[in-house]
Amino acid sequence: MPLPFLTADRAFDASAEDIALPFDDHDDWRRPYRPGPWRVAAAAFLLLFASFILFAGMIIAFAGAVPGTAVCLGLALVVIACALRLLRVGAWVSRHGVRRVGFITTTTVPWDQVAAVRTVQQPVKWLGFPRTVQGQALIVVRRGGEAVPPLLTDSNADFLTRGEAFDRAADTVEAWGDEYRRD
Template sequence: MPLPFLTADRAFGTNADDVALPFDDHDHWRRPYRPGPWRVAGAALLLLLASFVLIAAMIIAFAGALPGAGLCLGLGLVLIIAALRMLRAGAWVSRHGVRRVSFFSTTTVSWNHAAAVRTVQQPVRWLGLPRTVQGQALVLVRQSGEPLPLLTDHNADFLSRPEAFDRAADTVEAWGSEYRAA
């Protein structure tokens, strides 16, 4: 069975023949890195909680309290949607531009509107919480001068994995340099 979420691994091989843009079809949106362990663990916990809530909905439905079962079913579906949205969050690239997907919003910037993609030292949010720490961020600078942070080394994908952040930042920068010039 093909596992499409593992296709990002091809970008990080150890062969000298590996290229920064290893995908055959550059028109599809791709995340150039794997979801991190914190993101996967959070989604797994949400899915575990959703399974308990759905079992509770089934028990409540068999007991005859359909409004309560419907409420539990709705809560279980909300938990599943939240877990999927959490897994989808991150930076996605294609020939058309770069897309930053967060939990509540999605921002897409075409390569024509990007002035630069670079890694900067700045205060970053730790696991998306209000607490900030000094770290690195991959920032897309729009032609209007407005920066859009794409990745940080302290988010759920790269916390305690600086090599993975460097590889992902280099890959996104390579996509940017390839298609901003075109």
């Protein structure tokens, strides 16, 4: 089963041409970078936990306790859904705008409402925890002045030890903004 949210398409292939918008169909929502090792490791841990819950549910089913089996199955499905949602978290771009997908909420800003997309130095959350560190963040400045949480930070689960990947992803999102933003 293909998982398109895990692929970065041709943007990071060594043989791909060095262009900012390498995608064939700009109407599809794309994440212009690969998920980071911390995010993938957390999702893998959740899927491993779900497999243990399913195994426990199978043992309970063989023991003949149907309500316990249903609880285990329901809990495993919730954990699997959380792992898949965790893999979708990040910044997504298309011809229509830029989208910040969080674990619970999603914010979409059309390109005609974007004044600028830029990288700034500011305190950022470390791996999404309340602790902040000084770092870089890719922010969207709206025309109306509404605050949008940072799209990417160099201390999130995708870029914690990958500064070069953060720079490449930020440049790619900025290129999408320059291409489709109306001044």
